[in-house]
Amino acid sequence: MYEIINPILPGFNPDPSIIRVEDDYYIATSTFEWFPGVQIHHSRDLKNWRLLPHPLTRKSQIDMLGNPDSGGAWAPCLSYHDGTFYLIYTDVKSHKTVFKDTHNYLVTATDIMGPWSEPIYLNSSGFDPSLFHDDDGKKWLLNMVWDHRKGKNSFGGTLIQEYSEEEQKLVGPIRNIFKGTEIGLTEGPHIYKKDGYYYLLTAEGGTRLKHAATMARSKSLFGPYEVDPTNPILTSYEKPELVLQKAGHASLVETQDGEWYMVHLCGRQLKPSLHCNLGRETAIQKCEWTEDGWIRLAGGGNSPKEIVEGPSLPEYPFDDEPTKEEFDSAELNIHFNSLRVPFEENWVTLQERPGYLRLYGRESLNSVHRQSLLARRQQGFNVDVETVVEFEPQTFQQMAGLIYYYNNRNYFYLRVSHDEQLGKCLGIMTSNRGRYDEPLEQEVSIQGLDRVYLKARIADENFQFFYSTDGNEWMKIGPILNASILSDENAEVIDDGVFMEQGFTGAFIGMCVQDLSGQNMHADFDYFSYEENER
Known part of the structure; x- marks a missing residue:
């Protein structure tokens, strides 16, 4: 057994979305106004990671000319089904006032190395889109909805709508399935299905020091969703002694041997300013399921650990890159x-x-x-x-x-x-x-x-x-x-x-x-x- 030292993706690599395809693990992270769009890293042991060719390499896939600072490619979601990789992402055109112009797109590839397709436009109702592939073959797009109205909660909940692969567009009714908890600022939704439950993992608290990961579940895809009684399942809030701050915006993966891990956003602070000039990074935590069907960090508590027990997989290091x-x-x-x-x-x-x-x-x-x-x-x-x-x-x-x-x-x-x-x-x-x-x-x-x-x-x-x-x-x-x-x-x-x-x-x-x-x-x-x- 080996140890994993966090963060696994140091430097600006926020909003991780992780998947496993047979023996290979992939994480997609946000790139914002930097081109090419979206970083994808590859691993075979969850410890050692290497950067792969970017999926968004053409202006036709993401045209950011004139985008504001910290606009562009937000919170990608990577998924895989039936021989195809799916990548959902937002191109944010404005975000500095009460309005946000957030256009969501889908590209696909049969090989993680590309080439990736031309984009399919989905919607613009909010950011942090993700794609859930249900057991019956249906595909569902989730995204947070942005509400600009005065007196309203601007993080207005989690929308879901069916995606028709045949028609290459969203179809059917739009439902708001989760308004979030008292932590607020609910975003970053991902759905996982296990033991008859739909588990909805969201980010809450905003992507600064109050950041957190919230879990809820339902027997129905459309809810109502019951919040984990110990929520939040991950946070660094009010724990200044922790090396990994800002913990939240998480994504889950199951190993070949049935072990569970959670990747999440984090930030490491300079002293004495407490600023994070490396940006928001990606860390990983080992998880366990309780008898009553809730996921917990291994070892208890909800604080991110700097050193994590690795999975029961052989180590798979990559060659050092030239400096x-x-x-x-x-x-x-x-x-x-x-x-x-x-x-x-x-x-x-x-x-x-x-x-x-x-x-x-x-x-x-x-x-x-x-x-x-x-x-x-x-x-x-x-x-x-x-x-x-x-x-x-x-x-x-x-x-x-x-x-x-x-x-x-x-x-x-x-x-x-x-x-x-x-x-x-x-x-x-x-x-x-x-x-x-x-x-x-x-x-x-x-x-x-x-x-x-x-x-x-x-x-x-x-x-x-x-x-x-x-x-x-x-x-x-x-x-x-x-x-x-x-x-x-x-x-x-x-x-x-x-x-x-x-x-x-x-x-x-x-x-x-x-x-x-x-x-x-x-x-x-x-x-x-x-x-x-x-x-």
């Missing part, structure tokens, strides 16, 4: 993501200069349309990142470099640009809740250098930029910056009880280029290394 990307392949590394738009040769290419990543400058870091930015998740608290860039800007409106990014209002940017007096120069741009700053009193002239090496060191809440002219001797540039601002907590702005700004993602680090003159000046990056450390 340095040399850009020698014909395709981008699977861990790189862009904002909202697909990888296209007109702005990102590995072909024009073999062995280099070439990015063409487009819009500013404030844009929700066409940024030329390529980044990967931060998945550890202590990380060293390094790259080298060749760039010949002719104006201050042309910039390229190393970006530490949460959203278009929160970032740190070490960039090469041009100054009328200094010529080619190195400077820092920062934004905290939209407040722009340039912390260097004097930018560093690098006039005459063909290339400049850039490095970032993340040590919990402390973040430091470095630069080098030869890749060997490094010099600090700028002050120690506060990594905790790149978090959901710092992104949240509430005015008179209304969420004016919200964040649901996590910190990314990578490369970007801007050309605000419209000349599409390009920059070439020779490598990108990302290495997690124990400090």
Whole structure:
């Protein structure tokens, strides 16, 4: 027997949906405005996981151009039936006021590696859709319903409607089968059938510190649903001593040997800020069923454990991934993501200069349309990142470099640009809740250098930029910056009880280029290394 150390999917991997297909386990997680859409990880032992090709790789499957920060692909649900994988997801077009525009779609594939189909539109009544395959062959879509009306519960309950595979649309009456408990903010519904009961697992309490997983059951698919008498079955609320905070939004799976596990969202806090700059992550808990038919965490209680007993399966580790990307392949590394738009040769290419990543400058870091930015998740608290860039800007409106990014209002940017007096120069741009700053009193002239090496060191809440002219001797540039601002907590702005700004993602680090003159000046990056450390 082996142990599993949580989180199993570190870094920004929220809203997990888990399934087993014979001896293989798959988890789908949200990606929000980052492209490609939806992450799918694979395991054979519930301990070791590897990232698979993304299912939403085409603009026709998810068109996020203009989507707000933390819009896009919310809470996917992965399921499998009769040789076909089904993936349900929401494309959120707006979410910052009393209204939410939430369009739900379905794609399918006969192989988890793809290709995945063109999307089938389902509805727009709410988010967190899931698909339940009943024993009689019928399929049912569930989603929370969003109620914008004043004086109403905006999390208005769990809707269910039949999905006709033959007609490729929803059919029949729409029923509200569960209004939730006193915890409130009921979302993330999943149905499981066991021993004659339909079990409805939902997320409640909101996806911050009050988050929880609620279980209810009924003999009828349409209810009424009886709530577990010990509810919530999982939560970290008011348990500040726990490493895994925000526990909720769960999904269940049964192993080949009849063991049960629950994957769930969680967050790990920096000290002393208590912010979670790695975003909302995925953890796993072992479960047991009681004699009266309720599921419980193994060992009792409802607190998420950092170390969990593994299943009675052989360990199945995967090879370690290289820490340095040399850009020698014909395709981008699977861990790189862009904002909202697909990888296209007109702005990102590995072909024009073999062995280099070439990015063409487009819009500013404030844009929700066409940024030329390529980044990967931060998945550890202590990380060293390094790259080298060749760039010949002719104006201050042309910039390229190393970006530490949460959203278009929160970032740190070490960039090469041009100054009328200094010529080619190195400077820092920062934004905290939209407040722009340039912390260097004097930018560093690098006039005459063909290339400049850039490095970032993340040590919990402390973040430091470095630069080098030869890749060997490094010099600090700028002050120690506060990594905790790149978090959901710092992104949240509430005015008179209304969420004016919200964040649901996590910190990314990578490369970007801007050309605000419209000349599409390009920059070439020779490598990108990302290495997690124990400090």
